[in-house]
Amino acid sequence: MHIIFGMMADGSAYPDFPGDEDGILDGCVVGPLGLLTILETKLGLSGPPVTPVVRITAWQKKLQEACKGSSRFWSASLAADPFSTARLILSWRDALVEAGWHPGSIANPPERLSDMAAAEAALELMPLGRADRLRAVMRRLEAGGRVAIEKLETVEPIEHLPPGWRRLAELLAEGGTKVRQKAIQSPVEASSDLGRLHVFLKQGTLLPLEGDASVLMLKSASEISAAEAVAEWVACDMDGGTGHTVVIAQDGSTAMLDLVLARLSQPVLGVSSASPFRGALQVLTLAFATVWKPFDADRFLSLLTLPNPPMRRKPAGILARAVSSEPGIDGREWKRAWALIEEWALEKGEGDKRKTAKLLDGVKAWADAKQIARFDHSMPSNEAKEIADRVKTWAATLAGEDRDPLLMCVVGAAKALSEALNKLNESPVSKRQIEQMIDASIAEGLGNPEHRAEASRLRAIGTPGALCGPVKRVVWWNFAGHEPAAPPFPWYRSELAALEAVGCCPERPSEAARRQTSYWTNAALAASEGIMFVRPAVIAGEEVGSHPFAHLLAPLFDHEKRRNLIEAKAEAVQEYEVHQLAARTINRQAGTPRATPVQQVSWTVPAIPDLLAELVESPTSLETLASCHLKWLLKHVAKLDAGRIRGIPDSRRLIGNVAHAIAQEVFLPGPVPPGKDARRKAEAVFDRIVEQIAAPLLKAGGANDLISARQRIPKAMEILADILSADGWEIVGTEMEVIHDFGDGLRIKGYTDLRTTHAIHGTGVIDFKWTKSDTRRRREIKDGRAIQISAYSNAVEPGRTLPAAYFMLGQGTLLAEENSPLAGDPVRTDRNLADTWSAVAGMHRSWRDMTVSGVAASTGLDGAPMPDDLVLVPPKKSNPCEYCDYDGLCRVSQTA
Incomplete structure (x- = not known):
């Protein structure tokens, strides 16, 4: 057998085999692991490989055992960070073993070497690593073992090999193998x-x-x-x-x-390059990340939206929608999602209770409220082992007969973690220890299987x-x-x-x-x-x-x-x-330049009377129409969206959602509670609601936003309660649906945040807003463009224009037009809500007629066609186009 050996030749190496390009029989190019495998096979020493994480945990136990009754040089570090300490000292130990160290061979060893020997002697023998395997092969060769290797050529000069491998080369030479350095240098003309x-x-x-x-x-x-x-x-x-x-x-x-x-x-x-961050390899990390408090909605959503999630796609999609809407556990969207999942299981089970239960159990194992966000800083080792085994079973099942390389890598990592937890034999296991063990399990990663x-x-x-x-x-x-x-x-x-x-x-x-x-x-x-x-x-x-x-x-x-x-x-x-x-x-050939797309102020659209006849508007869609006809047509009529990956709302939206949910519990139908009672109630339910619908605020990065919301939302509830009770209002309800057909193709559907009633003024409508400043909403009322509250004020009780206001949660101001009974902070306006709604209805009719005629207008651009009788003229392009998903079509951002 002819072997070329290089310390860096494990994996891809050149050439593939010794000899010329025609090939060779019984020859190979190998690195340390490859050479050990060959020698172990020839000497009858082969055994199952042991993963690094198993060896580290085994060494950790040995270090801990050696510390009992004695102070060792690693004692303080081991107490602070056992896994990292074990990993470092194990690397020292392996380097010593590879160099020829035998515990007890030194008569009066220095303190640290004495401590290392004590650790080596503690408990059972260490699982074999590369250094142990090398020494086992050398002992067999020293005892007269033969390997029938005719020639061994080393890439490095033999004297430059590490000591253990240099000694191995000497033993092979003593056994009859021709050992020499391979000639790598090429003869070259010195004149070049x-x-x-x-x-x-x-x-x-x-x-x-x-x-x-x-x-x-x-x-x-x-x-x-x-x-x-x-x-x-x-x-x-x-x-x-x-x-x-x-x-x-x-x-x-x-x-x-x-x-x-x-x-x-x-x-x-x-x-x-091998990476631990490839797709399915992250399931092991994500599976553990979801069980810690506070609930990690980002990680949970990542688990649900994997190309091959660890549960059936349908329930994963249902839960993903719920978590991306209200990132928390046991909130309204969460309960609605589980109701849909139960319906799905019943349908798939086709009346078979066992099949239905099995489908539900498959989802609950990964996403039941009782299975996630359970532990603070540690968990029982048997629980951790169950999670690792669950990931292993999922990956093995998905890999199937094709034995997908990436999924089989997941199987190996999960199996290694399970074995390491078993070897550690500790309960409970800290969160930090588990995370370190997971990192060690997937550290080697995998190259791109498709590359x-x-x-x-x-x-x-x-x-x-x-x-x-x-x-x-x-x-x-x-x-x-x-x-x-x-x-x-x-x-x-x-x-x-x-x-x-x-x-x-x-x-x-x-x-x-x-x-x-x-x-x-x-x-x-x-x-x-x-x-x-x-x-x-x-x-x-x-x-x-x-x-x-x-x-x-x-x-x-x-x-x-x-x-x-x-x-x-x-x-x-x-x-x-x-x-x-x-x-x-x-x-190279010069390419033919192509003209870049130019700005387009109008578009020809097909006749869509059927879509327009079925269209139900919302206050939001009407606000879109008032800013850009093309955007309204694409987003609300054609239902064309940006196709973004599901994500967690930002902190502003989360806090707004929390404020809305708290208001629903504070303002119950009937008399308005006193301000102090409203504040106490808001403070009492705050933490529960955050956990249910805004768990990301509980993470370390959300501390500032959480503190701000904890102070400002209860205060806002107190201010609003004081304003309403002082003016004699009572609560009708929160999150009440509004549906009304105004005729002429304009139908409205929405939900009022808070509806009130007054003995003299009748019904009032309040819409909550959480923003950094109330400037935008104040300007809307002043300019007669408060479309949202004007829509509700005219749709709740058709035929009447009800008092309506924005309550700015962050600022604690109740914004309404002058002379409105809800005007806690009156705003002088150019157009009252009744006239605003008349303008909105006229705007809707005009743009609808233009759509029927086959024209769509990019109103963010100068020169865009507009109806002659339009009262609500779109604002300048810097405002509505700043965050538009469709600016790539009209090219509004392109320099003219």
């Missing part, structure tokens, strides 16, 4: 720029680059510009000379480059250290930023002396850094025809610095006269039809 680069790296001799295109620094302002240039460079190679070109994806992903390659009909590279490499002689690897053989060309993609820093070296000199005395020599950071530098050097020395360093200034929206290897190469590129020959701008490829780049000629 690439040859000068090689001479500089090998000998340190500085020979200025001449600019023969064999070495090029390609700079760009952004990653997309770099991708365009590199993809064009690849695509113009019509003779197939791309063969044996390796792309080093410095950040572990070729996603941006692949997008452009695919557009140019080139095979994609398919390298994607696959296509057959090509252009190859990609995720790190320079994975380049394990000579290659013609190297393209170093995203040659910027910094390599991950080496972990800190924790050992004191006295501890190192004690360890080295017994043959345990942990690798020092300087040795790891030297090996890392050799990876960069080897990547450049492996190229025989050319190397291109691709250096964007911005990657993923963030500015990046120079790569450390760039600092080493700086003397070669520090040549003002030839800089234009050894450096290039990626954007130049987009500027010219013919452009030379890295010894290739890129030919």
Whole structure:
């Protein structure tokens, strides 16, 4: 068997196998995990893998056990943050084991090494990690085990391998395996720029680059510009000379480059970085996030709106609508949603009680009020294990026979978490501990399962250290930023002396850094025809610095006269039809420019008398019509919306909803309560209502808004109660429906926030508003454009114009026109409510007639057609168009 071994060769590596491109039998290119797997199989040591989270929790228990009756160097840290402490000290322990540490081998160990030995001896043996597996293989080889490996070639010089792996190579050599360093460097003519680069790296001799295109620094302002240039460079190679070109994806992903390659009909590279944030992997996090107090409506909504939610789509959609309307538990929308879900279960169950119950149980397991928002800062371990097992079962079921990679990754993560909780054997388990365990379970993440490499002689690897053989060309993609820093070296000199005395020599950071530098050097020395360093200034929206290897190469590129020959701008490829780049000629065709859409003041619409005949207006839709005819037509007649993903309302809307709900409980039909009683009642129900319909305000980020609402809403209830009782009003009801047909095609439907009655003035209507300022509503009344309250004042008791007012909850002001019996804060007006409604009815008739004639007007634009007799003229475009979803159609925001 012929093996090429590199410390960075687990995963994507080049080449795929030893030998030439025709293939080889019984040979492979592997990294540490791959080599261990081969050796364990040959030596009969194979066993099930153990996930990091299980090992960390097992080590945590050992640390805790070692602390009983003794003070250890980790005791204080372990008490404050057990999981993070265990993870850190486990990394120290594994590094020692890999370097050859045996507990008890040091006669009089320093304190920290003595404590580490005590932890190792506590409880049962540690689940095997990479270091333990390495030592087990070495013990078997030392005992005479044979592995039948003919040749082992190392990418790194053998003396640069970490101590444990260096010793493994020696043991294999002693067993008859030919062990040597693989020749990666390519022979290059010293007269070329690439040859000068090689001479500089090998000998340190500085020979200025001449600019023969064999070495090029390609700079760009952004990653997309770099991708365009590199993809064009690849695509113009019509003779197939791309063969044996390796792309080093410095950040572990070729996603941006692949997008452009695919557009140019080139095979994609398919390298994607592993991420713990991919779709289904978040179910494990979301499943736990919903059980903590306060209720996390954002996370719960994210769970419900996943492409494959953990419950049936219909009930998930019903609950999502409820939570996005009233984010809380057990509010009105929540109860209405569960009533609909029960109806759905009965329909799906087709009369079978067991089937119906099973459907409901499937939803309740994830979304029952008794299942979510139960725990404060900890939960019983058996409860946590049940949640993990539920996620595992869901993912395994959904994965089915196809064994979707992403879902199987979820299965593995949930299983690991369940095993870790079982290994921890603690009850209760803190919220922080569970979150840390979840992070550790999904930390490795998964590459994009849909991002696959296509057959090509252009190859990609995720790190320079994975380049394990000579290659013609190297393209170093995203040659910027910094390599991950080496972990800190924790050992004191006295501890190192004690360890080295017994043959345990942990690798020092300087040795790891030297090996890392050799990876960069080897990547450049492996190229025989050319190397291109691709250096964007911005990657993923963030500015990046120079790569450390760039600092080493700086003397070669520090040549003002030839800089234009050894450096290039990626954007130049987009500027010219013919452009030379890295010894290739890129030919591009100029595109035909297209005229951009222009502003359009009117639109031709089809005859829609049937839609208009069925249309029922609301005060809100009439306000829209008064601002823009086109918007009204699209939104309220055609029902065309922006198609946004469901989301949680902002704090302003949440507080407004809370105020409306509190008013319903404070102002019951009958006499108006005294102001102080109204305030006490509002304060008493405030917390319950917030939990039911505005739970996001209870999160840390909502503290300011919550405090403000807690002070201002009860105060507003007191002020309103005092105003109404002082003027002799009584309460008729809250949230009362209003439906009326005014004739001539105008029908109204809505809900009055508060309806009152008076012995002299009769019925009154009050509409609640929560805003930062009352300026807008005050101006509406003054200008005779208070459409909302004018609609209600004329629709509640047809034939009469009732007193109506806005009550501004934030300011505690009752705004109404002068001489209105509801005018707590009178506003002098140009048009009373009766005249306003007459103007609204006329406006509706005029715009309706224009619609029937087949014309829609973009009234936010100058020159838009308008009816001649219009009283309510749309305001200037800066007002109604500021937050419009349809401005992309009329192009109101486009500069003329």
